[in-house]
Amino acid sequence: MLSFVAQRVLKGVIVLLAIVVLNFFLIRLAPGDPAVVMAGEAGASDQVFVKQLREKFGLDKPLPEQLFIYVKGVVTLDLGFSFRQQAPVAKLIGERLPATLLLTLTAFAISLALGILFGTFAARFAGTFLDTAITVFALIFYAMPLFWVALMGILLFSVTMDWLPSFGYETVGANLTGLAHAVDVAKHLIMPAMTLGLFFMATYTRMTRASMLEVKRLDFVKTARAKGLSDAVIQRRHVLRNALLPVVTLAGVHSGTLIGGAVITETVFAWPGIGRLMYDALLQRDYNLLLGVFVICSAMVLVFNLITDLVYRLVDPRIEFAA
Amino acid sequence: MKQFWKSMLKSPSGVIGLIILLLAISVALFGPMLFPNSPWRMVQRPFLPPFTLSTVPLGTDALGRDVFAGMIFGARVSLLVGLVSTLVALVVGVPIGAMAGYFGGKVDDALMRFTEFFQTIPSFALAIVLVAILQPSIYSIVASIALVSWPPVARLVRGEVLSLRTREYVQAAVVTGQSNSWIILREILPNALSPVIVLASLMVATAILLESSLSFLGLGDPNLISWGYMVGAGRTVIRQAWWITVFPGVAILISVLGLNLIGEGLNDALNPRLSREGR
Numbered sequence: 288m289l290s291f292v293a294q295r296v297l298k299g300v301i302v303l304l305a306i307v308v309l310n311f312f313l314i315r316l317a318p319g320d321p322a323v324v325m326a327g328e329a330g331a332s333d334q335v336f337v338k339q340l341r342e343k344f345g346l347d348k349p350l351p352e353q354l355f356i357y358v359k360g361v362v363t364l365d366l367g368f369s370f371r372q373q374a375p376v377a378k379l380i381g382e383r384l385p386a387t388l389l390l391t392l393t394a395f396a397i398s399l400a401l402g403i404l405f406g407t408f409a410a411r412f413a414g415t416f417l418d419t420a421i422t423v424f425a426l427i428f429y430a431m432p433l434f435w436v437a438l439m440g441i442l443l444f445s446v447t448m449d450w451l452p453s454f455g456y457e458t459v460g461a462n463l464t465g466l467a468h469a470v471d472v473a474k475h476l477i478m479p480a481m482t483l484g485l486f487f488m489a490t491y492t493r494m495t496r497a498s499m500l501e502v503k504r505l506d507f508v509k510t511a512r513a514k515g516l517s518d519a520v521i522q523r524r525h526v527l528r529n530a531l532l533p534v535v536t537l538a539g540v541h542s543g544t545l546i547g548g549a550v551i552t553e554t555v556f557a558w559p560g561i562g563r564l565m566y567d568a569l570l571q572r573d574y575n576l577l578l579g580v581f582v583i584c585s586a587m588v589l590v591f592n593l594i595t596d597l598v599y600r601l602v603d604p605r606i607e608f609a610a
Numbered sequence: 611m612k613q614f615w616k617s618m619l620k621s622p623s624g625v626i627g628l629i630i631l632l633l634a635i636s637v638a639l640f641g642p643m644l645f646p647n648s649p650w651r652m653v654q655r656p657f658l659p660p661f662t663l664s665t666v667p668l669g670t671d672a673l674g675r676d677v678f679a680g681m682i683f684g685a686r687v688s689l690l691v692g693l694v695s696t697l698v699a700l701v702v703g704v705p706i707g708a709m710a711g712y713f714g715g716k717v718d719d720a721l722m723r724f725t726e727f728f729q730t731i732p733s734f735a736l737a738i739v740l741v742a743i744l745q746p747s748i749y750s751i752v753a754s755i756a757l758v759s760w761p762p763v764a765r766l767v768r769g770e771v772l773s774l775r776t777r778e779y780v781q782a783a784v785v786t787g788q789s790n791s792w793i794i795l796r797e798i799l800p801n802a803l804s805p806v807i808v809l810a811s812l813m814v815a816t817a818i819l820l821e822s823s824l825s826f827l828g829l830g831d832p833n834l835i836s837w838g839y840m841v842g843a844g845r846t847v848i849r850q851a852w853w854i855t856v857f858p859g860v861a862i863l864i865s866v867l868g869l870n871l872i873g874e875g876l877n878d879a880l881n882p883r884l885s886r887e888g889r
C-alpha cells in the first residue's frame with residue numbers, strides 16, 4: 288500500500304514538473320517580450336517592474352538557465368508577482384483556494400450521490416417509464432452548456448422566484464457569525480454547486496445504469512441468487528459494488544473537467560475562488576496570474592487523481608492490500 | 611454500408627440525432643442566404659422582446675441587434691469549429707495511437723506517457739490559457755480545442771491496434787513483406803475505424819461546448835458571432851432581457867444533444883454485438 292502511494296506521488300510530481308516546464312514555454316509563445324507579457328497587458332506595466340522581472344528571471348541568459356530559474360521559483364511556491372493586483376500570485380491563489388475547494392467538493396459529492404442513486408433506480412427498473420424518464424433527463428443535462436445552466440438557474444431561482452441569492456459567497460455587510468454564517472454561505476453555495484454538479488450527475492447516472500446492467504448478467508450474480516440471497520443484498524453487495532468501479536474511474540478522469548467547470552461557475556456566480564481569479568486574470572491579460580492558476584489547477588487534478596486511484600483500490604473487491 | 615444505414619435508422623436516438631444535425635447543417639449553410647440581416651447591425655430598438663415583430667422574431671439585444679440573425683450566423687461558427695477541431699484532433703491522435711499500438715515496447719511507453727500527460731492537464735483551463743496567449747481567433751480556438759481533445763483518440767486507437775495486430779491477416783501481411791506503414795494504413799486502421807467514428811461524433815459535441823464556453827468568457831473570435839458570445843453578452847442584462855441568453859443556449863443544447871444521440875445511434879449500428887449485450 289505504502290509503496291503504491293509513494294510510486295503514485297512520485298509520478299504526480301514528475302507530471303507536475305512537466306506542466307511547469309510547459310508553462311515556461313507557454314509564456315514564450317505569446318507575442319512580444321516575455322517580461323512585458325508577464326507584467327500584463329502592454330502599457331499596464333512600468334519600466335522599472337519590467338526591468339526587475341527581466342533580472343529576476345534572467346531573461347538575458349540562455350534558455351536552459353532561464354528554465355532552471357523558473358522551475359526553481361515554482362518549486363519554492365514562488366509563482367511570481369501580479370502587477371495588476373499588486374500582490375504575489377501564490378498569496379492571491381491561497382486566499383481563493385478554500386472557496387474553490389468548497390464549491391468543487393460539494394458539487395462532486397452531490398453529483399456522485401445523486402448520479403449513483405438515479406443510475407441505480409434506472410437500472411433496477413430498466414425498460415419502465417421511470418428508466419426512460421431518468422435516461423432522457425440525463426441526456427439533456429449532459430448536453431447543456433454549464434454557463435447557460437448557471438444563467439437559467441439565476442433566471443429561475445433568483446430573478447423569478449427570489450429564493451436564492453444570485454452571486455457571491457455570503458451576504459455582504461451582514462457580518463453573521465457561527466451557525467447563521469454557515470447557513471448564509473450554504474444558501475449562496477447551493478445554486479453554484481448544483482449547476483456545476485448537474486453535468487457530472489448526468490454522466491454518473493448514465494455510467495451507473497450501464498454498468499449495473501452489465502454486472503447484473505455476470506455469473507457471480509447468478510451464483511449469489513442461487514445461494515438464496517435476497518434481492519436487496521445482491522443489488523447492494525454484489526452488483527452495486529462492482530458496478531461502481533467504472534464510476535470511480537470516470538470521477539478521476541473528470542476531475543480536470545470539474546476544475547474547468549469551476550472557472551465558468553465561479554465567473555457567473557461571482558464565487559470568490561481561483562476560477563473567478565482566472566477569469567479576472569484573463570480579462571486583464573495578467574498572464575503571470577493566469578499561468579499560476581493553471582499550475583495550481585493541474586496540481587489539484589493530480590491530487591484528485593491520486594485519491595481516486597486509492598479509492599478504486601479500496602472499492603475493487605479483486606484488489607486487496609496485504610495488511 | 612446498406613446494413614449500416616438500416617441499423618442506424620432503426621435506433622430512435624440515431625434518427626432524432628440525424629434529423630437535428632441535418633437541420634443544424636442546413637441552417638448553417640442556407641440560413642444566412644434566407645435571413646440576410648447582419649448579426650452585428652442595429653435593426654431595431656434595443657431590448658425589443660421576442661415575438662413582437664415578425665421581422666425580428668426573437669427580439670433584439672442590448673445594442674438593438676437581431677437575436678435570430680445571431681443564432682443563424684452562430685450556427686456556422688459552432689459547427690465549423692466543432693468539425694474542424696475534431697478533424698485536427700483525429701489527425702494528431704490516430705497516428706500517435708496507431709504507432710504506439712503497432713510498434714509497442716519503448717515507442718508505446720513513450721507515446722502513452724506523452725498522451726497521459728496531456729490527459730492529466732485540466733483541458734478547459736489549458737484551452738483558456740492557450741487562446742488567451744495566442745490571442746483569440748478562429749485558428750487559435752480550433753488549435754487549442756484540438757490540442758486538448760486528441761488524447762482519448764490516441765488511447766482508443768492504440769487499444770484497437772493492439773488487439774488487431776495479432777490477427778492472422780495482419781501476420782499474413784507481415785509475412786508477405788509489406789511495409790509497416792502499408793500494414794497500418796491498409797490492414798489495421800480500416801478495421802479500427804468504427805469505434806473512432808463513434809468517439810468522433812461525441813468529440814464534435816464536446817468541441818461545440820468548449821467553443822461556446824470560450825466565447826462566453828470573451829475568448830471568441832472577435833469578428834465572428836457565436837452562440838457562446840451571445841449568451842456572454844446577454845449575461846449582464848439577464849434581469850431585463852431573458853431572451854438574449856435563453857435562445858442561443860437552447861441552440862447549443864439542441865446541437866450538442868443531436869450529436870450525442872448520433873453517437874449513440876452510431877454505436878448501436880457499428881457495434882451491434884456490444885449494444886445488444888448492454889441491454
